[in-house]
Amino acid sequence: MKFLAYxxxxxxxxxWLPLSVIGVIMVGYGQLVVSKKLGVSQTAVEIINGRWAMDVFGLRRDGAARTxxxxxxxNSVGGLWLTFFPLWLVSRTLGVQLLYPTLPKPEKAAIANLVPSRTxxxxxxxxxxVAGAAQFVVLGAGLDTRAYGTLKLSNIAFYELDQVADQAHKRExxxxxxxxxxxxxFVAADFADRNWINSLLATDYDPAKKTIFLWEGVTLYLSEQAVRATLTALIESAATGSVIVAxxxxxxxVKLTKSKAVSWSLELTDEEMEFGLDYSTDAEERLGQFVVSQGLRLGRNQFLGGNHEKGPFAAIVEMVI
Structure with a gap:
């Protein structure tokens, strides 16, 4: 069937290629140029567009992200449709997912499909x-829409933390x-500021209640010092049994983003990548050592791209307080 699909x-x-090119330009202009003019994150647009594509292609329902x-x-949804229409048409007529968005096995995941794979x-x-948690805290929420989907039906208190401009943009x-x-x-916070936790504690957030902390797509934009300081702040301000999912x-x-082909786009909105771990050898051991060194317990974890000769490119990890 895949042969027929191709x-x-x-x-x-x-x-369709000329229209696809126009679509890419439309999306790129919004994500890069307009984001810079507005002073908000451009990478957040990339994430919500990945979620939009997953919903449109039927891989994961997320009506809030689509809306x-x-x-x-x-952003430009019109540009997205111009870009993806041939892939969408094949998906809808033959039920086959080609190129993007796809959900390969985690060990075969590639950077091109990072958003669907990690999501x-x-x-x-x-x-x-979820069943055992009383609070759900999204650190560096960006345009994440989990709090507006099925999770909303659970008996959980929701908190979203982000920088002032990005949060105001999202709320509007x-x-x-x-x-x-x-x-x-909604709580304004900057994780580069070591006192950011005070902003959360100033709300009705209860440190005595079990909490899920979602920290998605943020650590790589911080220094190692800031990552460790954030984890320490969470340990000191959360109930035993709470989890940090990052x-x-x-x-x-991270080194790949330092190339001129990539770094210029990140520099437009001051989103330089900094922190990463060496997964080239003994990736599980390296991840475990980092988690334990913070006084946390390693829980569920999944590496992406583990079949690559240089090791996986990412790990999604549950760290238990």
């Missing part, structure tokens, strides 16, 4: 902890998209 897709994509993606001014793993770890367009956010406590990337991925 037989249909390739000539269709060749015919919000259409409302933020630093599913995060979902699984979160789902395994949640309202424009008519997505109810009244159940979420992605920790490989040094080789």
């Amino acid at each position: 037989l249909i897709y390739i000539p269709l994509q060749i015919i 919000l993606a259409a409302k933020i001014p630093n 599913i793993v995060f979902d699984e770890i979160i789902e395994a902890n 367009h949640l309202a424009a998209a008519q997505i109810d956010s009244s159940h979420v406590r 992605d920790i990337y490989a040094e080789r991925l």
